[in-house]
Amino acid sequence: RELEIDLRRALALKQFELHYQPFLDLKSNRVIGFEALLRWHHPRRGNVPPLDFIPLAEETGLIVTIGEWVLRSACEAAANWPGDMVAAVNVSPLQFKSDTLLETVSSALERSGLPASRLEVEITEGALLDDTENVLATLHALRDLGVHISMDDFGTGYSSLAYLQKFPFSKIKLDRSFVAGTGADCDAILKAVAGLGTSLGMAITAEGVETDEQLNRIREERCTYVQGYLTGRPMTVDRIARFLENGQ
Numbered sequence: 134r135e136l137e138i139d140l141r142r143a144l145a146l147k148q149f150e151l152h153y154q155p156f157l158d159l160k161s162n163r164v165i166g167f168e169a170l171l172r173w174h175h176p177r178r179g180n181v182p183p184l185d186f187i188p189l190a191e192e193t194g195l196i197v198t199i200g201e202w203v204l205r206s207a208c209e210a211a212a213n214w215p216g217d218m219v220a221a222v223n224v225s226p227l228q229f230k231s232d233t234l235l236e237t238v239s240s241a242l243e244r245s246g247l248p249a250s251r252l253e254v255e256i257t258e259g260a261l262l263d264d265t266e267n268v269l270a271t272l273h274a275l276r277d278l279g280v281h282i283s284m285d286d287f288g289t290g291y292s293s294l295a296y297l298q299k300f301p302f303s304k305i306k307l308d309r310s311f312v313a314g315t316g317a318d319c320d321a322i323l324k325a326v327a328g329l330g331t332s333l334g335m336a337i338t339a340e341g342v343e344t345d346e347q348l349n350r351i352r353e354e355r356c357t358y359v360q361g362y363l364t365g366r367p368m369t370v371d372r373i374a375r376f377l378e379n380g381q
């Protein structure tokens with residue numbers, strides 16, 4: 134497959150770039166961190182969307198080395214950010230289950246000098262399926278390092294409450310479809326997940342907030358954090374300093 138051949142060479146050819154999207158604390162209205170989002174610039178294909186290549190990277194196992202690069206780059210970038218600014222990094226199910234993950238995380242922290250408390254790992258429910266013992270061991274080992282762990286895209290998969298009970302995530306990220314969606318069902322889900330956060334003592338991020346109306350809604354429901362185009366689009370690393378000076 135042609136795309137696969139290109140993907141295998143992409144790292145060496147330096148075709149990847151990370152963009153960073155801010156997330157804000159809803160109480161203080163201040164940016165507290167940025168999520169690293171992978172971008173692939175291909176000379177002929179143009180910008181290949183993550184949804185077109187991440188599944189392929191996952192299938193072929195390439196996600197493990199790509200993910201190492203993402204972790205290292207994000208930690209290096211975040212080490213230059215002011216204060217306690219956090220870098221949130223998406224870790225795919227295969228990467229999460231690989232035996233090199235812990236070593237990759239600790240060496241990325243060590244090499245960059247970023248304190249573990251300023252790194253957040255985002256996993257989806259796919260990472261938690263089967264092999265519960267090992268999954269729990271990895272989650273606890275990351276937590277023992279001092280890294281925060283978020284449940285990403287919550288509401289789109291199994292959304293099993295058992296996961297939330299078995300492991301205390303720092304944060305639940307409610308998928309943007311429920312924030313952007315209109316209608317009573319999305320509203321009910323937003324309410325329920327916000328309530329779940331309060332009762333389980335987990336922070337809730339509302340993703341994909343694009344309008345003031347949506348922002349008001351998530352404030353009403355007492356979500357903890359907001360991430361979306363309204364409060365900041367993904368940006369290149371060189372724009373972060375200026376964004377933090379002017380943008381908030």
Ligand code: G
Binds near residue numbers: 169172
């Ligand atoms: O940035 P965008 O909305 O296009 O991202 C689409 C999807 O790609 C999201 O589900 C996001 O979590 C995923 N994604 C973005 N960057 C990374 C990455 O570095 N690693 C992994 N595993 N997934 C990523």
Ligand code: G
Binds near residue numbers: 154
């Ligand atoms: O699955 P994950 O939550 O990691 O993916 C985040 C994706 O959502 C990124 O690709 C990012 O570009 C996208 N995104 C972030 N904010 C918004 C938004 O306000 N609206 C839309 N449509 N997409 C967003």
Ligand code: MN
Binds near residue numbers: 168223255285286
């Ligand atoms: Mn994410």
Ligand code: NA
Binds near residue numbers: 285
């Ligand atoms: Na998400």
